[in-house]
Amino acid sequence: MNSDMSYADILIATLCLTAVIVVGVSILMLHVVKLFVKESLNPTPFASPEEKARKLRLEVEAKALIKPKPALINRLMGLRPISEEKDLVMEHEFDGITELNNPTPGWFMVLFYGSIIFAVVYFLNYEVFGFGPNQEQEYVAETEQAALDKEAFLLNPANAKSAVNENNMVLSTDQAVLTAGAALYASRCTPCHGEHGEGIVGPNLTDEYWIHGGDVKDVFKTIKYGVPEKGMIAWEKSLSAQQISDITNYVMSLQGTNPAGAKAAQGDKQK
Ligand code: HEC
Numbered sequence: 001m002n003s004d005m006s007y008a009d010i011l012i013a014t015l016c017l018t019a020v021i022v023v024g025v026s027i028l029m030l031h032v033v034k035l036f037v038k039e040s041l042n043p044t045p046f047a048s049p050e051e052k053a054r055k056l057r058l059e060v061e062a063k064a065l066i067k068p069k070p071a072l073i074n075r076l077m078g079l080r081p082i083s084e085e086k087d088l089v090m091e092h093e094f095d096g097i098t099e100l101n102n103p104t105p106g107w108f109m110v111l112f113y114g115s116i117i118f119a120v121v122y123f124l125n126y127e128v129f130g131f132g133p134n135q136e137q138e139y140v141a142e143t144e145q146a147a148l149d150k151e152a153f154l155l156n157p158a159n160a161k162s163a164v165n166e167n168n169m170v171l172s173t174d175q176a177v178l179t180a181g182a183a184l185y186a187s188r189c190t191p192c193h194g195e196h197g198e199g200i201v202g203p204n205l206t207d208e209y210w211i212h213g214g215d216v217k218d219v220f221k222t223i224k225y226g227v228p229e230k231g232m233i234a235w236e237k238s239l240s241a242q243q244i245s246d247i248t249n250y251v252m253s254l255q256g257t258n259p260a261g262a263k264a265a266q267g268d269k270q271k
Helices: 002-041 049-065 072-077 082-088 106-129 135-155 157-162 175-188 216-225 241-253
Strands: 089-094 097-100
Touching: 072 106, 082 089, 175 241, 216 241
Parallel strands: none
Antiparallel strands: 089 097
């Protein structure tokens, strides 16, 4: 009983499967027939050899129209390839010489527009919005700073020493100063003023008579600026202010020493 049922079942299943396959194949066949009918009524055209050749030619022409990208250096310099020269020739020519209408080089345009933009930014910055000081304000600020620096320099006692001049010179009889002055005098002044200041070409420095004043400030000034037209050297070029001050003190210490062979008095008596 069980096996009978089983046979019937298998049979039914097989039949069902066959039916499904037949239906599927029939649908497929229907599609094929439909396509066949459609193609035979209105066939899709194939490209003829001429058409193929034409298509190829068009493709080649289109490719030729795409210009190769010029090199960066050529773009910057505004150079056009020689093959384009015929496009650049301008209307007029003379004696067979023609003019090319070359484009302005890229680097020039960058500079040109760059400077315009720079000028606008500069103008807005300094003249309109006033970010940061302009030339004039910078100049004023620097001058003010220089004045402050100078004041500080002169106020510093260490610097004041080297800043001795004909206005602030004070007489000193300090032995160290006189020794330093004597050494400088011996090496620089003796040829003209004598070993003891008695005077040779230059005047006697030991008497009370002076051509250019016998005050310590006058003497400092004479030594510093010299009397070039009379042969007295301007010592400021080769001696420091301090050295001139030392020599001045030494020269002042020679007053009244009355050395042997003293030159006759020149100038006016110092009161
Ligand atoms: C090349 C020669 C020469 C040398 C070097 C020279 N003098 Fe004189 N000096 C003269 C002459 C010349 C005069 C006179 C200028 C005049 O007639 O106006 C003079 C004038 C002076 C006076 C002014 C005198 C016065 O009567 O007013 C002084 C001060 C003086 N010399 C100091 C010195 C000292 C200090 C040195 C060395 C650092 C020196 N001289 C080196 C030639 C020299």
